Amino acid sequence: MKAVVYHGPGAIAWEEVAKPTILADTDAIVRVDSVTICGSDLHIWKGDLPEVTDGRILGHEAVGTVESVGTGVKNVHRGDRVLVSCITACGTCRFCREGRYGQCLGGGGWILGHNIDGTQAEFVRVPFADTSTYPVPSGASDEDILMLADILPTAYEVGVLNGTVRPGDVVAVVGAGPIGLSAITSARLYSPGHVVAIDLAYSRLEAAKQFGADIAINNGVEDPVAAIASITGGLGVDVAIEAVGLPATFELATKLVRPGGHVANIGVHGEPATLHLEQLWTKDITITTGLVDTYSTPTLLKLVTSGQLDAKRFVTHHFAPDQFIEAYDTFRNAGETGALKVVLTPSR
Amino acid sequence: MKAVVYHGPGAIAWEEVAKPTILADTDAIVRVDSVTICGSDLHIWKGDLPEVTDGRILGHEAVGTVESVGTGVKNVHRGDRVLVSCITACGTCRFCREGRYGQCLGGGGWILGHNIDGTQAEFVRVPFADTSTYPVPSGASDEDILMLADILPTAYEVGVLNGTVRPGDVVAVVGAGPIGLSAITSARLYSPGHVVAIDLAYSRLEAAKQFGADIAINNGVEDPVAAIASITGGLGVDVAIEAVGLPATFELATKLVRPGGHVANIGVHGEPATLHLEQLWTKDITITTGLVDTYSTPTLLKLVTSGQLDAKRFVTHHFAPDQFIEAYDTFRNAGETGALKVVLTPSR
Amino acid sequence: MKAVVYHGPGAIAWEEVAKPTILADTDAIVRVDSVTICGSDLHIWKGDLPEVTDGRILGHEAVGTVESVGTGVKNVHRGDRVLVSCITACGTCRFCREGRYGQCLGGGGWILGHNIDGTQAEFVRVPFADTSTYPVPSGASDEDILMLADILPTAYEVGVLNGTVRPGDVVAVVGAGPIGLSAITSARLYSPGHVVAIDLAYSRLEAAKQFGADIAINNGVEDPVAAIASITGGLGVDVAIEAVGLPATFELATKLVRPGGHVANIGVHGEPATLHLEQLWTKDITITTGLVDTYSTPTLLKLVTSGQLDAKRFVTHHFAPDQFIEAYDTFRNAGETGALKVVLTPSR
């Protein structure tokens, strides 16, 4: 079969590799029908994640069809259409039993396209298939739910739920890339009074408005602290969601929040930030960090089915099976191409 | 001044009475600009609440203008436009300090139009004015917020929040009168997957659909338990909200709910219900009761201002200052008149 | 092997039966080292649970040693000492993924000694062994943890946690049998101000004091509502835990609770109760029911190990392997024998 293979910083290739086989009795082999590329795939491509080694097949998001299952798989069957989630869960360790699958101690967590071969391939081996895949609801297309493999549960759990967005809140989302847009659209599920998008690019702020922000602040032009103060009676936002992953944007989030408010970090950080405890120690703030657990995936699937959530609107570009390299280029140059998320169909 | 005065079961009159004066230094005298009639006013009128005595001015919902305040009132000033809430809060007792104003031990609770004279008058004395009134947001009309005096916080707190409605939930609302419609519309703030209205009247079910129900069941015609089972994989609803106040509708709510689900009672009950513990003891259900506290009023005001909540859509009929008796007749005969809520302007 | 076999109402026997074998690859066969008898075993013995059929081996609580496991069992190994819990969990269904194992939709729940053969035997087949057993902490004896198979997680989850006991609370426990005593002792983990035991028998009230109640009320002699009012400033208790299972005791619990308080039902009920909604509708109370889920078992094991919880104090009587019938008689006649919990060692 063919797959996107990582060969060290800056080097990926769509090349022939061995088709995966069942290694453990809880594995499933899934034919990949639709797959996308994540910001963290770009990090790997750049060499930011040295634990990813030469020869690794990338990708941790897919919708596919089960080709075969191990003898220990109970609830997933050949022919089932499934969502392959970015998080793999052993289902029995302490953290899995708490729904904290991202911290799985039994061999799961974020492993696909990271510690084991991933989904940007014609076929993928999915460990712990019973607790790491979700049946595609009847009537749903691949694209209706593909974004539930990562960005939507990430933004919903780590941003909106950790941040405890509530009706009437003023919510600031710092960064309006795909994760920030996911946070904006999923924050809307809780009917906040205002969702404020903050970004340096007008194009992303424009997208933010289409995804549910009613106020947009270009923080290259306008002071977001002052702008937020003016719409919150000087107090600050109820919830600030960090969706960039830089010290400066995290520190901005901590300056935007009101006494008693929440800062929910979603961003992937590569270096420490400064925490201004000399100002924050009296301010009753709550800061959360988190890797997605995907415990919300069943809820998000229901919201797609019942029409509360339009998950396919993130898809801006489609590519044919052999166009992975073009797809990576398009996604990587989002500033020029306007790409939010790209979709490929490797198995056709 | 003139006021609606109760003279025993079946007897109310719009008649001349003494204008109220400040009795305690925390009182305010408010000119009533807009007022409505509540289902509980009809209960009083029928004689169901014997604690309401001859001579009592009715009414516990109003928007008005402050005419004068006692020397102990700090934050409310002559000329302020305020929402007069159905719940009066001393602000210092144990329950008020927990935000449980409906259970106030310091002389508050539901007293207006009940233990003391109420709002269906040209002027009303509001005790504990600092903690029992809310400033009208700039730009909001009386009608934009009048329903926040009672039915919306009641349905939101006692139905939606006590019931813990969450995104993706299936919510059943038993009874589609004004309180049931308020529950339906405020449940939508949490993006449930489905809101099922259950009522005996097609006209009310039709209204329910306009207020946010996507499924309507006439339980005089169709078995709601079977209908709910068919749309919930046999499990039942996540949240069942009782908005009628009869043993049969409460018992229905307990039959509709899934294992682990919530039954939130809003209905005003005059007799005991049967609780089928022989079936429910293993079912992990949570049943809540409650009088409104109005702790959510500031949130609801924000939601009206920011456009998440259309509170004035409940108003179906308007009456001139002297038409209180006609207004009561219209509201009481809602089946024929189609009245949801009526608005009067006694002070004009 | 030998086992306690049910042969219809009033008829049980300790008799020779076939030793269990692995039926599914997720099964374990466990040698039963220590086992106890539950109040629900007495209900079965009396014929109250018609779903239990002739030939069924009873029992759903044990500590044992793993003899063999199916090929799909990952974390439990031959020779492991394990706690066999009253609740079996498939680990993958909707409810298991929420930790609501008692409602398992995948073939688990309370099945041992109920729908399949149980633990009052020399060996027991435990389905879904990975998610239905718990390793015995090093240094712990069988008796240290045997009560964690049922009564302690039941009282802790369904009574104390559902009732949300908090520091300083006044907690009433209605019924001071083994479950009530478990509720009393586990409520103490949250440092309530007072724990009030209510029972008709002075002997059980005496036991209640030893297990942590500081106030004891014999409700055959004293009016508990008045007694509670006098120690709570007329308001009622913060949490009332029902641990009997009769309409009268449930209704008593609802009369004891303060506005805003919780009624947590643990009792097994055979008939409906009356819910006085005409009084309770305004009182902001929360009523919960529940089957134990055993999600708290890991926590309770830690509390035994660290010395916060003395679980072996419930054991009043010990029996040799062949004395099951005597053990049942002793437990059944607790009023005379003073039995709380009995322990047998069938495998010796």
Added chain:
Amino acid sequence: MKAVVYHGPGAIAWEEVAKPTILADTDAIVRVDSVTICGSDLHIWKGDLPEVTDGRILGHEAVGTVESVGTGVKNVHRGDRVLVSCITACGTCRFCREGRYGQCLGGGGWILGHNIDGTQAEFVRVPFADTSTYPVPSGASDEDILMLADILPTAYEVGVLNGTVRPGDVVAVVGAGPIGLSAITSARLYSPGHVVAIDLAYSRLEAAKQFGADIAINNGVEDPVAAIASITGGLGVDVAIEAVGLPATFELATKLVRPGGHVANIGVHGEPATLHLEQLWTKDITITTGLVDTYSTPTLLKLVTSGQLDAKRFVTHHFAPDQFIEAYDTFRNAGETGALKVVLTPSR
């Protein structure tokens, strides 16, 4: 009257000043019967809080007797014995209505001995007396409850409740001064499995053991991260409470916590800390900061009365009315004097 007056960095005096008088109708004048000195008083004395100006009477903790009240005070009466809390609450602002009194927008918050004259005097003016004092329970001595004026609610709310300590948890408290000891003793209300005290001084670690720590780590000698790893299976503590106020101790707390755990900052910080987001972003941690609100004071008073909490054990030294300067010296040199908290009786 006499009072402790601040005259700039390093200069305080017990000197004659004017007796306070009622300035607002919600004020009370309280005769100070017992008073203590806080760590923040030492900060003021050193000049760390420039907002405190020359002439200010210090102190924000007292038990006293009401001498007179303004006309707007409803629930506090001449002759009442009251606890004067470190936090003053207007009772009507947005934050006070949420119980977040420390953030009071109506003129309260931490003002006593900070923005207005305080309690280290023979008499003190207490603004908003109805919502800023608590009646002394009958039978309680001044010393039984004096520590409820600040250190116990601070440690309980900002450390234990913000950190969500639960039964069975492993809790680390970094810093074993009076606030750390308060955190240790109030954490025990939730029955944690282990409470680990971490400090540089063996004398404080010894005190920590007496207040409820079962493990003591001298982090000048032993690596606390390794020590904690060894007792938590390599995962880290459930809750890390920072009770020092330095960048290094805060950063240590963030290294001690397990995935999914809580870091509760109580320490008063004068400079920023480094937040290692490059490690923490995936770790699902929650960090909280906070000024005490004193919403827990009624609960703590109940716990003292019912015997769950021994608050007077913090008092190591007593001083006569005129010995304030000696008392400050004793408290300031705690390393030599072994002082935890000192008590003075200025009004005798």
